[in-house]
Amino acid sequence: MELQDLKSFIEVAVHKSFTKAAAHSYLTQPSLSKAVKKLEEELQVTLFDRSTRHLHLTDAGKIVFQHGQKVLATLNELNVHLDELREITSGEIKIGIPPLIGTLFFPKIASDFNKQYPKVSLELIEHGAKLIGSLIENGEIDLGIVVLPANEEKFNIYPFIQDEFVLYIQEDHKLAGRNSVSLHELKDERFIIFSEDFTLHDYVKDACKKAGFTPAISYQSSQWDLIIELVSS
Known part of the structure; x- marks a missing residue:
């Protein structure tokens, strides 16, 4: 079944006239007539009662009309959802984050992201940075936050924070009072x-x-x- 034939049939059914449907849809009357005839032959039913001055749907025509409207509505809804996805207004993003970075930064990231893209859900995958790199390479997650350096030949890298690496010791340790330790x-x-x-x-x-x-x-x-x-x- 051709989608255009179904659309032509619905146009004629709505306007109850090939002439009015042709004017409204910018198709020729012969084209509409041919499309309806083709649909009737394919479905092996008569869609319109042509015995009177005005067109009337047959019982079969009413069934095809009802279901045809549902089909077109579903297709329109599909296009809307795809447009939203293309504009990144809905969908899901999988993010790989090491536990430490996740605790420190992810709540803020998630909050800001949700304000900008409320229909996009974030799935957090917690692993070490080395494993996150493998997951990105294999396409199992969409992006990851890791500790540099990373392979610039394999990945697009966008540094977003630089921090100091420090020694962490017990408060009674002999080095605890030092300002610096080699x-x-x-x-x-x-x-x-x-x-x-x-x-x-x-x-x-x-x-x-x-x-x-x-x-x-x-x-x-x-x-x-x-x-x-x-x-x-």
Whole structure:
């Protein structure tokens, strides 16, 4: 069934005249007549009672008219939803965020985003930065927030914040009163760091090796609040 034939039939049914339908739809009367005849042959029914001066729908015509209107309404609704999606006014976005960054930044990001795009839902995927990179590369998430550096050949990268990397120690530690500490002074300390899925895991180990030692790691975790509690205790 051709959609245009169905539209032509509905035009004629609404105006109850091929002449009036032709004037309204800017199609010729023969074109409308041909479309209706084609539809009748395809459905193997008579759509109009042509025995009187004015056209009247047959019982079959009434059924086709009702369902045809529903079809056109559904198609119009489909176009509206697609237009909204193309304009990014509705849909879903999957964002990969490391737990630490998610806790610090995501509530603000989500709030601002919701004000601008209230019909777009955000699905938060919490993983370490290294795994987030893989998820983006495989198309499993739409975007991710990671710790730099990242592969600029594979991804479009947009830095949005720069922060200081600091040493976190228990308040009674012998180095607690210092304004600064060199990495080399930590060669005999035991480290509690993020797990291997996190870019910060490699960052700490590489920095220590550049300072001349391999860090002694006593515990690894993906939960930053747990790491803080472990250091504190």
